[in-house]
Amino acid sequence: MQPMLIAPAHSPTGLEQQSYARALLDQGRVALMQPYFLPYLGYFQLIAASDCFVLYDNAQFIKNGWIERNRYLLDGNAKWFGLPLAKGKHTQVIKERTVSPHFDRGALINKLAFAYRKAPHVERTVAWLSELLKLPADNVAEYNEIALRSCCSLLRIHTPILRASEWAAASEHRGQGRVIEIIQAVGGDSYLNPAAGGYLYDSSTFLEAGYSLELLEPVLPHYEQCGEPFVPGLSILDALMFNELETVSAWARQGVLTHA
Secondary structure, three states: OOOOOOOOOOOOOHHHHHHHHHHHOOOOEEEEEOOOOOOOHHHHHHHHHOOEEEEOOOOEOOOOOOOOEEEEEEOOEEEEEEOOEOOOOOOOEHHHOOEOOOOOHHHHHHHHHHHOOOOOOHHHHHHHHHHHHHOOOOOHHHHHHHHHHHHHHHHOOOOOEEEHHHOOOOOOOOHHHHHHHHHHHHOOOEEEEEHHHHHHOOHHHHHHOOOEEEEEEOOOOOOOOOOOOOOOOOOHHHHHHHOOHHHHHHHOOOOEEEEO
16 A cells, blocks of 8 residues: 655644644754755654754755755666756745746656666655655745655654744844754754754853753664665665665664763
């Protein structure tokens, strides 16, 4: 049986949303990331390890980053695939960038289906992705949010997902000052960041603001990819193509937590 694609309900707004999230976030751990396009397994480990995951959709858009593209496996080599975006200004934030009206979803599906034609779960994964790519979205942030929520549904990750733009309007704060501002806005009491980016933050600054700082080191298991050597860090699609859903779901709950 093919997994059901569950489209996300419209996000609540205003006081209703704030009351709901604060009830969920009583002494909660908050993670914050830009909305990436079908990211790798470690991204989902970050979601699963947090009590609330905030999509940083009003951050500066960075061209040719993980927001608009990711990597898949073709004949043992990592290749790029992604979302073509309409032209925009370099000053725009992520949620202001739109997907090109000329996006050929069929061509993308065919490319991935061919690349993974020998993978044991290609039929299931391609069917799910085909339905996912049909869902409408106004901008790349919303498009990626839909994909992330659908992936979380497949992996049985139930962490609440919020949008930074609906909680903390853009401000003059940058870096860890902006992170602290968002944690305060959603009512969390600690911040979880990928370990690779830990050097960007000072734990004493967080403590002075009343929050603890934690880091998550991803755990990326090796699995059979129809060839050697193993290519790590690809889009979650790669793990779904080669493994049972229950296996990938269990992997999404791994990761090593440390206090900074």
